[in-house]
Structures are given as C-alpha cells and as structure tokens.
Amino acid sequence: MTAPALVLDFGGPVLLTPFELVRDGAGTPAWSLLHERGPLATAEHPDPAWESLQAGRITERDYWDERAAEWHRSGGHGPDIRSMIAHLYEPARPALVREGARTLVRDAHAAGMRVGILSNDLGHFHKDEWIEQIEIVGEVDVVVDGSVEGFLKPHPRLYELLSERLDVAFADMVFLDDQATNIRGAEVLGIPSVWFDVTDPDTSFASVRDLLGLPAEDRDG
Known part of the structure; x- marks a missing residue:
C-alpha cells in the first residue's frame, strides 16, 4: 500500500503572506496596498479583487500584477512584482x-x-x-x-x-x-x-x- x-x-x-509581513507605517505604499487586504480583509474594509480571485474570475498573477502596478504608481519600488516582493521578503530569513x-x-x-x-x-x-x-x-x-x-x-x-x-x-x-x-x-x-x-x-x-x-x-x- x-x-x-x-x-x-x-x-x-x-x-x-505579504499581508502578514507588511510593517511599513500607515500612509506608505506597502501599508495602503496590503494592510487588511487579501485574506485579512474585513467586512468594513473589503478587497473586491481578492474576492474575484477566490471566485476564479481573475488569476493570482492578475491580482499581484495589479498590486505591483499600484505600488509603483503610489511611489513604491519598481513596477515589477519582484521589486514589491523583495521589499518584504529580503533578506531571506527563517522567520519567513x-x-x-x-x-x-x-x-x-x-x-x-x-x-x-x-x-x-x-x-x-x-x-x-x-x-x-x-x-x-x-x-x-x-x-x-x-x-x-x-x-x-x-x-x-x-x-x-x-x-x-x-x-x-x-x-x-x-x-x-x-x-x-x-x-x-x-x-x-x-x-x-x-x-x-x-x-x-x-x-x-x-x-x-x-x-x-x-x-x-x-x-x-
């Protein structure tokens, strides 16, 4: 068997997840995009794009590409997804x-x-x-x-x-x-x-x- x-x-x-890792202060691009978003969204502060992802109307890449574009437009790092992810996940460390x-x-x-x-x-x-x-x-x-x-x-x-x-x-x-x-x-x-x-x-x-x-x-x- x-x-x-x-x-x-x-x-x-x-x-x-990025939603758990965001530690930037209120008003920064990371905070605005990720705090209480995704699976941590609330009824008072919903995340319609995340709901569309869970329903299969958009892909996971669609979701994160849009977050990266928003990040760039609001003064964050470069427009590619790796730039946003690197901000949260580098350096590599056991606590991740x-x-x-x-x-x-x-x-x-x-x-x-x-x-x-x-x-x-x-x-x-x-x-x-x-x-x-x-x-x-x-x-x-x-x-x-x-x-x-x-x-x-x-x-x-x-x-x-x-x-x-x-x-x-x-x-x-x-x-x-x-x-x-x-x-x-x-x-x-x-x-x-x-x-x-x-x-x-x-x-x-x-x-x-x-x-x-x-x-x-x-x-x-």
Missing part, C-alpha cells in the same frame, strides 16, 4: 517560514511519506539565490514550479507533473493551498485537499495531519 504524500503550496501555507509547516514536513518524512511543494510563482516572485537560502525548499523531495513548467494551478498538467515526480497517485496525496481555485482544481482530479486559512493556520495544519494519519503536533516537545 502506497504511503500518502504531503503536497504544500509555497506562498501562504509555508511562507508568510511558518513553524507549523516545518514541523509538518519533518513529521511527514519521519512517517515515511514523500513531500512536495507545488507553487505557481516561486521563480516568478523570487530570485534563485533567495530560494536557495530558504532551507525548507531543499528539505522536500520534489518542487514543481508553474513559472518554470509553463502551466499554472489549477491547470491539471501541473498536478500531473507533481504526481509523476512524486510517483504517487492523486488519491494518495494530501494537498494544502490558500487559493480556493487551486483547491477546486485539485479536487476535480480526486486529490484530497485542505484550504489553508491564513487567519487560522493551526486548524489548517491539523486538518492535513488528520488526512495523512499523523498525530497532532506536540507543542510542548
């Missing part, structure tokens, strides 16, 4: 990675499971040198990056490439992603999936552990 495989989206489940993701990867490997990262924009958003310094990327068995492969989630070919490289059937994967459209794409293929709630990471990680048959995380160990 094939052991299940853990599959993680990178931005969100593994890496803290969720501890719950580190523990989940470690425990999955200890249980004999293969682990993959399935990202749309790892190489599109970040420089190679930065990626090399994020240790968890080197600790997984397979990385499939849509910006390299020419397909983006929820295109089925990207999930197929992951299945082939992990040598695990769709039904034997457990997939964690913070974008509803990517979850829908995985579920159509029969991949057991968990939507990652940025506002409640612990519950999302616990749901993945349950599907994989892993014990609850030991927070005292």
Whole structure:
C-alpha cells in the first residue's frame, strides 16, 4: 500500500503572506496596498479583487500584477512584482517560514511519506539565490514550479507533473493551498485537499495531519 504524500503550496501555507509581513507605517505604499487586504480583509474594509480571485474570475498573477502596478504608481519600488516582493521578503530569513509547516514536513518524512511543494510563482516572485537560502525548499523531495513548467494551478498538467515526480497517485496525496481555485482544481482530479486559512493556520495544519494519519503536533516537545 502506497504511503500518502504531503503536497504544500509555497506562498501562504509555508511562507508568510505579504499581508502578514507588511510593517511599513500607515500612509506608505506597502501599508495602503496590503494592510487588511487579501485574506485579512474585513467586512468594513473589503478587497473586491481578492474576492474575484477566490471566485476564479481573475488569476493570482492578475491580482499581484495589479498590486505591483499600484505600488509603483503610489511611489513604491519598481513596477515589477519582484521589486514589491523583495521589499518584504529580503533578506531571506527563517522567520519567513511558518513553524507549523516545518514541523509538518519533518513529521511527514519521519512517517515515511514523500513531500512536495507545488507553487505557481516561486521563480516568478523570487530570485534563485533567495530560494536557495530558504532551507525548507531543499528539505522536500520534489518542487514543481508553474513559472518554470509553463502551466499554472489549477491547470491539471501541473498536478500531473507533481504526481509523476512524486510517483504517487492523486488519491494518495494530501494537498494544502490558500487559493480556493487551486483547491477546486485539485479536487476535480480526486486529490484530497485542505484550504489553508491564513487567519487560522493551526486548524489548517491539523486538518492535513488528520488526512495523512499523523498525530497532532506536540507543542510542548
């Protein structure tokens, strides 16, 4: 019997989101664009573009390209997405990675499971040198990056490439992603999936552990 495989989206489940990282003061471009936006938007301060992304009316790249353009128009860094991302994510540092993701990867490997990262924009958003310094990327068995492969989630070919490289059937994967459209794409293929709630990471990680048959995380160990 094939052991299940853990599959993680990178931005969100593994890496803290830009919405969580923004630390510029009120009135700066970063604050105006990212504070209480995306998954952290509220009923009083909604983010219609994020809602369109979750509904599948626009792509994730559409969303971030528009944020980068707004950033540039409002006096931020250069107009490309990498300039905005670099402002928040450089230098590479351990604090950018969720501890719950580190523990989940470690425990999955200890249980004999293969682990993959399935990202749309790892190489599109970040420089190679930065990626090399994020240790968890080197600790997984397979990385499939849509910006390299020419397909983006929820295109089925990207999930197929992951299945082939992990040598695990769709039904034997457990997939964690913070974008509803990517979850829908995985579920159509029969991949057991968990939507990652940025506002409640612990519950999302616990749901993945349950599907994989892993014990609850030991927070005292």
